[in-house]
Each structure stands twice: as structure tokens, then as C-alpha cells.
Amino acid sequence: MAALPFSDEHVPPMLLHDAAHVWHPYTQHFNAPMPVPIARAAGSWLYDAQGRPILDAISSWWVTTHGHCREEIVEAIAEQARTLDQVIFAGFTHEPATALAAELVSRLPRGLTRVFYSDDGSTAVEVAIKLSLQSFANRGTPRRLVAALENAYHGDTFGAMAAGARGVFTHMYEPLLFEVARLPDPSVGDTLAALDALIASRGQELAAVIVEPLLLGAGGMRVWDESVLQGIRERTQSAGVHLIADEVLTGFGRTGPMFACDRADVRPDLLCMSKGLTGGVLPLGATAATEDIFDAFRSEDRRKTFFHGHSYTANPIACAAALASLQLFDEECEDDRVRIEVAQATHLAELRGVRGVKAVRHIGTIGAVELEAGEGYLSEVGRELAAFALQEGVLIRPLGNVAYCLPPYCTTDDEIAQVYEVMSRFLDGERADPLTTGGPIDD
Numbered sequence: 001m002a003a004l005p006f007s008d009e010h011v012p013p014m015l016l017h018d019a020a021h022v023w024h025p026y027t028q029h030f031n032a033p034m035p036v037p038i039a040r041a042a043g044s045w046l047y048d049a050q051g052r053p054i055l056d057a058i059s060s061w062w063v064t065t066h067g068h069c070r071e072e073i074v075e076a077i078a079e080q081a082r083t084l085d086q087v088i089f090a091g092f093t094h095e096p097a098t099a100l101a102a103e104l105v106s107r108l109p110r111g112l113t114r115v116f117y118s119d120d121g122s123t124a125v126e127v128a129i130k131l132s133l134q135s136f137a138n139r140g141t142p143r144r145l146v147a148a149l150e151n152a153y154h155g156d157t158f159g160a161m162a163a164g165a166r167g168v169f170t171h172m173y174e175p176l177l178f179e180v181a182r183l184p185d186p187s188v189g190d191t192l193a194a195l196d197a198l199i200a201s202r203g204q205e206l207a208a209v210i211v212e213p214l215l216l217g218a219g220g221m222r223v224w225d226e227s228v229l230q231g232i233r234e235r236t237q238s239a240g241v242h243l244i245a246d247e248v249l250t251g252f253g254r255t256g257p258m259f260a261c262d263r264a265d266v267r268p269d270l271l272c273m274s275k276g277l278t279g280g281v282l283p284l285g286a287t288a289a290t291e292d293i294f295d296a297f298r299s300e301d302r303r304k305t306f307f308h309g310h311s312y313t314a315n316p317i318a319c320a321a322a323l324a325s326l327q328l329f330d331e332e333c334e335d336d337r338v339r340i341e342v343a344q345a346t347h348l349a350e351l352r353g354v355r356g357v358k359a360v361r362h363i364g365t366i367g368a369v370e371l372e373a374g375e376g377y378l379s380e381v382g383r384e385l386a387a388f389a390l391q392e393g394v395l396i397r398p399l400g401n402v403a404y405c406l407p408p409y410c411t412t413d414d415e416i417a418q419v420y421e422v423m424s425r426f427l428d429g430e431r432a433d434p435l436t437t438g439g440p441i442d443d
């Protein structure tokens with residue numbers, strides 16, 4: 001209990017229960033400092049148990065799109081909760097899920113006409129991979145190989161881990177992960193040449209290529225070229241291989257347009273959504289598929305059914321939140337995204353070449369700064385920056401030595417300036433006072 005920012009008699013009970021009974025994600029409980037108790041949130045701000053504001057510069061792990069506790073979404077949730085809270089989605093249907101499917105299809109890249117609901121980003125990826133593999137099997141031409149990018153991240157369930165890059169997150173499970181053909185990270189390597197070679201040697205086995213279009217997120221906010229995405233689409237198309245676009249992060253405006261595929265005018269066969277789908281308020285996943293893939297499952301032979309579903313598939317309250325969020329996208333969101341894109345570009349330009357900055361990266365509303373330091377996710381510099389920023393009232397959570405600003409779209413230019421000001425002061429040598437922060441926040 002060392003270094004708590006509370007005097008003994010003011011330790012909130014939630015911290016005692018937390019210390020005794022809670023297991024946090026991505027947290028080394030041996031030496032993690034006490035978590036920050038958050039009591040409420042509004043717009044781009046979180047408020048801790050003592051009312052101290054913290055600027056949420058990472059959209060609470062990349063989910064919050066329109067800001068916290070948006071009235072329109074809160075109202076939609078309340079009304080739906082009073083009307084229909086939950087119903088089995090096999091053999092039954094409801095307005096929020098059907099309306100949302102139609103609204104999504106009208107905004108998705110052309111050709112994606114079917115929506116399969118699940119719970120989160122990882123399950124949206126699992127569904128996409130299974131749909132691809134089974135569609136080939138159902139047609140009597142089984143293909144079992146999936147190709148994925150170096151430095152990819154697709155989630156933490158087993159199939160998603162298999163598709164993701166090998167590293168500290170996955171090495172423990174490596175012998176249990178299915179084979180994936182690995183293509184070079186397009187931000188540094190020649191992905192298209194490797195894909196050509198793969199199709200030449202194993203094209204008949206290859207079911208799908210899965211990519212995070214234009215931005216490898218958790219792999220270090222690595223931005224890659226639209227022409228490469230177009231090249232992957234052309235090659236997969238002519239080889240009869242599915243392209244799976246994992247837009248769990250990039251979807252819902254993060255790269256500018258609604259989907260990153262739109263930037264490159266690419267139409268994938270499968271597209272995974274979650275994170276920003278409900279405005280970042282409730283968990284929901286969705287996998288969009290082409291009618292061609294859907295058709296591969298329509299059969300008198302019941303074995304060709306997609307035997308997959310989750311208890312909360314298409315939860316009406318989550319779907320209602322997503323519908324309210326989409327309406328906000330229509331009404332006001334685009335101008336804000338353009339404004340944030342300009343602000344990011346301005347601040348990143350100022351950081352380019354500054355001592356301690358190795359590189360800056362930018363796409364749409366996301367700005368990233370690669371700091372000089374030991375490489376990799378376990379690098380210390382990012383943790384030190386996070387601790388300093390938190391002390392200064394800004395939540396950032398670097399990926400190793402890559403710090404980034406990925407704000408809700410309601411974030412003002414002044415608030416974005418505040419994020420970069422904290423980064424600049426850190427680069428000037430300022431550090432957190434260990435007595436007030438409890439030291440670097442944990443990975």
C-alpha cells in the first residue's frame with residue numbers, strides 16, 4: 001500500500017476490494033501500483049475518486065468515440081433497457097439488431113451485406129476466420145491456411161492470438177497456435193512480393209489474408225500505405241483468397257473516413273468491427289461478410305450451418321447504443337475528425353527531429369511518437385512517460401516506446417495541445433515524482 005495518493009483514513013473502499021479480489025488485464029500484480037479509482041466520466045475527461053480530472057487521450061483503450069457519457073447514447077440505452085433487455089438471437093430477432101445491420105451495411109465498403117454479431121474485437125476476428133475456412137469447406141474445396149502480417153494484433157483469444165504476431169503476449173501458447181503464413185509488416189517490408197510468393201507456392205491452401213488496414217495498432221501504431229492494401233486486394237481477389245479487414249481499431253472514423261478500407265477504396269470479403277461500434281459504451285462485436293460467403297452456408301445439408309454463437313449475441317441494449325452512436329456520426333462527427341487530424345499534424349510536425357524522438361507517425365485522428373529507447377513492448381521509457389503524464393492529469397499508455405494520442409472526437413484543440421505539452425515536458429527531462437504517483441504505471 002506504499003505511495004498511495006490518499007491519507008490512510010481516505011482510502012476508498014474500492015481500492016481495498018480491488019487489492020483483495022480483483023485481477024486486472026495486462027497487469028503484473030507483483031509490483032503494479034494501485035490502480036486509479038475512477039468515479040465518473042464526461043466528454044474527454046475521467047474523474048478520480050477525489051474529483052481530480054484526467055484527460056482520456058487514449059479513448060479508454062481505443063473505444064470512446066463521441067466522448068464519455070454522451071446523453072444521446074445514455075438515453076438510447078436507458079430506453080432500450082426498459083423495453084427489451086435481452087433475448088436469444090437464434091430463432092428470434094429484434095428491431096435494434098435488424099436496424100443496426102441495415103445501418104452498418106449502408107456505411108460499410110460495398111459488397112458487405114451480412115452482419116454476424118458477437119461480443120468484442122477478438123470474437124469478431126474468430127468469426128471472420130471461421131467463416132472463411134468453413135465457406136471453403138462447405139463448397140467442397142477446403143483451404144486451411146491463413147496469412148497475417150508481422151507485428152499484427154488481432155486479439156487475445158486463441159484464433160486471434162494465432163493470427164497475431166508472435167511475441168511476449170503469445171510465446172507461452174505458441175505450440176498450441178495454428179499455423180499462420182507470416183507476411184512482412186508493410187510499414188517496413190515488401191509484403192506484396194511475399195504474398196506473390198506465398199500464392200505461387202501455397203495458393204490452393206490459402207483461405208484468407210487478414211490485415212489491420214493501413215495501421216498496425218497494438219504492434220506500435222505503424223502506418224502503412226494504401227497502395228499496398230490495394231495490392232493485397234488485387235492479389236487475393238485473383239487467387240480466390242478472402243481478404244479479412246480487421247477494423248476493430250480503425251473502424252468508425254479513426255483513420256478519417258468511416259473505415260480505413262474506404263481510404264484505399266478497397267472492398268474486403270470480411271470486415272471486423274468492435275471498439276468504437278457502440279461509441280465505446282457497451283461491448284459488441286460484428287463481422288460483416290459478402291453475400292457470396294453467406295451463400296456458402298445456405299444448404300439443405302445442416303452440417304453446413306455456421307455453428308457459432310454467443311450468449312449475448314446481438315444484445316438489444318448494445319445494438320441500441322450502436323444505433324445512437326451511428327446517428328452522432330451522421331450529425332456532427334466528421335468536422336471534428338478533420339479538426340483533430342489537423343491538430344495532430346501540427347503537433348507532430350513540431351516534435352519531428354526533437355531530441356529523444358525517433359520518429360512520428362500520423363493517420364487520421366491518431367498521432368504517434370516513437371521515443372528513443374530500448375525497443376519493444378517492455379521498454380521502460382513509455383512507462384515513465386505514462387507515469388509523468390498521469391501525474392500531470394493526462395492518460396496516455398504507450399506501447400513500449402511508442403506514445404500516441406488517440407482521443408475521443410469531442411476532444412478540443414486545447415485538450416490535444418495539453419497532451420503534446422506533457423510529452424514535450426517529458427522530452428525536456430521532467431519526470432514523475434514517485435511519492436505522488438506510485439511510480440511508473442504497469443504494462
Ligand SMILES: *Cc1c(COP(=O)(O)O)cnc(C)c1O
Nearest residue numbers: 120121122153154155217248249
Ligand atoms: C483491440 C483489437 C482487437 C481485439 O479486440 P478486443 O475487444 O480487445 O477483444 C482485435 N483487433 C484489433 C485490430 C484491435 O485493435
